[in-house]
Amino acid sequence: MKxxxxxxxxSVAVFVLWLLLVADFGIGQMLLALVxxxxxxxxxxxxxxxxxxFGRARVALRLLPVVLWDMVLSNIEVARxxxxxxxxxxxxxxxxxxxxxxxxxxxxxxxxxxxTPGTLSAELTEDRRHLLVHCFNLDDPERQVATIKARYEAPxxxxxx
Amino acid sequence: xxxxxxxxxxxxxxxxxFFVFVGSFGLAKLSEFLKRLHGPxxxxxxxxxxxxxxxxVHHALLDQGLGLRELLITVFLFIxxxxxxxxxxxxxxxxxxxxxxxxxxxxGGASEPAPERDRGT
Amino acid sequence: xxxxxxxxxxxxxxxAMLLCLWRLLRGPTVADRILALDTLYINTIAMLMLFGMYLxxxxxxxxxxxxxxxxxxxxxxxxxxxxRGDIVE
Numbered sequence: 001m002k003x004x005x006x007x008x009x010x011s012v013a014v015f016v017l018w019l020l021l022v023a024d025f026g027i028g029q030m031l032l033a034l035v036x037x038x039x040x041x042x043x044x045x046x047x048x049x050x051x052x053x054f055g056r057a058r059v060a061l062r063l064l065p066v067v068l069w070d071m072v073l074s075n076i077e078v079a080r081x082x083x084x085x086x087x088x089x090x091x092x093x094x095x096x097x098x099x100x101x102x103x104x105x106x107x108x109x110x111x112x113x114x115x116t117p118g119t120l121s122a123e124l125t126e127d128r129r130h131l132l133v134h135c136f137n138l139d140d141p142e143r144q145v146a147t148i149k150a151r152y153e154a155p156x157x158x159x160x161x
Numbered sequence: 162x163x164x165x166x167x168x169x170x171x172x173x174x175x176x177x178x179f180f181v182f183v184g185s186f187g188l189a190k191l192s193e194f195l196k197r198l199h200g201p202x203x204x205x206x207x208x209x210x211x212x213x214x215x216x217x218v219h220h221a222l223l224d225q226g227l228g229l230r231e232l233l234i235t236v237f238l239f240i241x242x243x244x245x246x247x248x249x250x251x252x253x254x255x256x257x258x259x260x261x262x263x264x265x266x267x268x269g270g271a272s273e274p275a276p277e278r279d280r281g282t
Numbered sequence: 283x284x285x286x287x288x289x290x291x292x293x294x295x296x297x298a299m300l301l302c303l304w305r306l307l308r309g310p311t312v313a314d315r316i317l318a319l320d321t322l323y324i325n326t327i328a329m330l331m332l333f334g335m336y337l338x339x340x341x342x343x344x345x346x347x348x349x350x351x352x353x354x355x356x357x358x359x360x361x362x363x364x365x366r367g368d369i370v371e
Binding site: 017020021023071072074075078079082083086089091093095110111112113114115118120121122123132134136 | 179180183186187190191192193195196198199200202203204206207229230232233239240242243244246247250251254262
Binding site for chain 3: 171175178186194205208213233244
């Protein structure tokens with residue numbers, strides 16, 4: 001079972017995405033989607049990725065609305081700053097110390113940081129302990145770090161233990 | 162019902178076009194690469210997302226079926242936009258080492274201002 | 283009403299694309315040009331979807347999807363080239 005289906009979430013994702021893509025829920029496309037759902041994860045496992053381990057997936061449902069809402073806020077904030085005077089901007093780098101160790105968790109965290117208020121992940125150190133974050137407008141580095149850690153990293157640590 | 166849907170389409174198109182414009186305006190206006198990177202990666206993605214959802218509602222309104230496929234582009238863009246932003250930041254720092262800040266000294270949290278450089282607008 | 287709003291939005295997105303083009307020609311660094319190209323293809327998707335609404339046809343979905351995929355791959359390849367100085371690793 002483990003050899004035939006390396007990752008069940010990946011197979012389900014391929015199945016659903018294929019059906020949405022062809023927009024045809026007939027039996028033929030279902031069969032084709034099933035074949036792809038088995039074949040593509042097998043082909044992908046040849047590349048030797050680190051397998052993802054999922055912890056409490058329910059936390060994701062709680063995290064998703066928070067991220068979506070922050071994304072809207074971040075866009076209004078960035079739009080206001082872009083249209084405002086450029087002199088008022090104080091861009092700065094900061095190194096975010098990471099507690100999360102799973103590479104998938106770090107990827108998710110980096111993506112969320114880029115999509116949310118005025119921050120942009122720029123680089124991960126070799127030892128995966130620090131993430132370089134560029135802030136559009138940085139007033140208080142300590143608070144920014146604390147916000148990111150509490151708001152996004154803590155839930156992600158539960159999802160990717 | 163369809164009147165409300167029409168208003169939703171109009172609102173989404175207006176908001177989407179506004180954000181797409183702000184993203185590109187930031188790209189043209191701001192004076193430094195890392196500042197410019199913030200505009201397009203956030204605003205344009207949300208703007209395109211709004212327009213794609215407007216397109217879904219519009220086609221549903223015209224009785225052309227519920228095109229959930231536009232949703233795929235939205236999801237694809239929201240997954241890829243941070244990745245390309247991350248890579249572009251890395252590329253900029255690789256091409257121009259002055260932009261790269263010092264590596265973290267012990268426990269991070271400390272910051273330093275980004276090098277302010279005037280290289281045309 | 284939808285029709286006129288879509289036409290106006292097409293104009294706004296067109297201006298946005300011109301701003302990207304200006305940045306693409308202006309530079310000054312290679313990373314700026316990559317960013318301009320990236321923004322340009324995202325704006326193209328917006329414009330195509332608006333054009334699809336204008337013509338009341340869903341035919342532009344495939345075009346937009348392919349532009350999204352190729353645009354992303356193009357950005358990644360250009361950035362990798364800048365980071366490593368080599369396309370094929």
